[in-house]
Amino acid sequence: MQHVAMVGYGAIGSHLMRMFAADARVRLDQVIVGATGLKKAQAALGDGVAIVTRLEDLPRRPDVLIECASHRALTEHVVPALASGIDSIILSIGALANDGMAELLAEAANAGSSRLKLVSGAIGAIDALAAAQLGGLDEVVYVGSKPPSSWRGSPGESVVCLDSLAEATTLFKGSARDAARLYPKNANVAAALALAGLGLDATQVRLVADPSLSHNVHSYTAQGRFGRMSFTIEGMALPDNPKTSALTACSLARALINRVEPMGF
Numbered sequence: 001m002q003h004v005a006m007v008g009y010g011a012i013g014s015h016l017m018r019m020f021a022a023d024a025r026v027r028l029d030q031v032i033v034g035a036t037g038l039k040k041a042q043a044a045l046g047d048g049v050a051i052v053t054r055l056e057d058l059p060r061r062p063d064v065l066i067e068c069a070s071h072r073a074l075t076e077h078v079v080p081a082l083a084s085g086i087d088s089i090i091l092s093i094g095a096l097a098n099d100g101m102a103e104l105l106a107e108a109a110n111a112g113s114s115r116l117k118l119v120s121g122a123i124g125a126i127d128a129l130a131a132a133q134l135g136g137l138d139e140v141v142y143v144g145s146k147p148p149s150s151w152r153g154s155p156g157e158s159v160v161c162l163d164s165l166a167e168a169t170t171l172f173k174g175s176a177r178d179a180a181r182l183y184p185k186n187a188n189v190a191a192a193l194a195l196a197g198l199g200l201d202a203t204q205v206r207l208v209a210d211p212s213l214s215h216n217v218h219s220y221t222a223q224g225r226f227g228r229m230s231f232t233i234e235g236m237a238l239p240d241n242p243k244t245s246a247l248t249a250c251s252l253a254r255a256l257i258n259r260v261e262p263m264g265f
């Protein structure tokens with residue numbers, strides 16, 4: 001049994017709460033939310049879960065902190081958690097494209113002798129890509145395609161009219177670094193692939209709005225001295241957030257289970 005503090009109670013957070021409601025391995029018993037989300041979380045979660053807005057207000061020291069909130073949550077909550085010795089697992093990986101963020105996280109982990117884990121989220125085969133990076137990797141090309149509704153609130157809205165899109169249209173083409181900065185809620189996968197493989201500047205990214213899709217499709221190819229690989233996933237979106245694939249929550253759940261199981265993937 002491990003006690004987990006969770007940052008963010010949105011589409012992924014509420015999904016994880018349901019997943020672990022009756023699981024003896026993981027107790028999600030503390031949640032950090034933004035001030036505006038306090039009432040909603042209190043009404044949904046009841047008395048069994050401590051809900052606070054600051055890390056220092058958590059009533060007990062968690063065994064691990066998980067983040068399913070936003071890029072800014074890393075500076076607000078994950079950096080101080082790591083610095084105080086709490087292992088952390090994050091999903092908002094695109095934040096590492098911001099200047100100095102990776103260094104800040106690493107310094108905090110070193111200062112607290114804690115570990116930061118980046119999980120694969122909505123994508124897969126990151127283990128193969130990270131291994132290929134050691135075996136000679138020359139090119140990584142990622143394409144993230146989602147239905148038009150998944151791009152609402154993003155800069156894609158000024159590229160096309162999402163409501164009347166008739167065919168698949170590229171919203172962004174460029175580096176993983178620029179994708180992660182411009183599309184913080186849609187390009188965490190691009191950043192994860194980049195950090196596992198060729199880096200944020202050399203990883204090529206295309207983001208596409210496609211009215212023919214009902215899933216979020218993530219696809220990439222990689223090649224180099226190690227050989228050649230390709231991976232595609234059609235991920236079902238979470239009902240509360242069309243931008244977010246359900247596998248993302250499962251990836252965080254798997255990372256938590258792996259901390260307590262004697263063996264596993």
Ligand SMILES: NC(=O)C1=CN([C@@H]2O[C@H](COP(=O)(O)OP(=O)(O)OC[C@H]3O[C@@H](n4cnc5c(N)ncnc54)[C@H](OP(=O)(O)O)[C@@H]3O)[C@@H](O)[C@H]2O)C=CC1
Pocket residue numbers: 007008009010011012013032033034036037068069070071072073074076091092093119120121122123184185186188189192240241243244245248
């Ligand atoms: N690595 C990957 O493959 C993927 C990563 N993600 C990322 O995971 C994160 C969560 O996704 P999802 O659940 O769908 O998003 P939602 O928008 O549904 O939920 C996020 C919740 O976190 C809250 N929140 C945001 N910032 C903070 C903060 N600083 N402190 C406390 N709470 C905060 C939000 O509150 P409020 O609305 O009040 O700000 C909201 O309730 C996002 O950053 C998303 O981009 C998502 C999919 C894939």
Ligand SMILES: O=C([O-])CC(=O)C(=O)O
Pocket residue numbers: 122184185186187188189190216235243244245246248
């Ligand atoms: O959940 C997804 O499909 C991917 C996503 O939003 C991201 O990469 O940020």
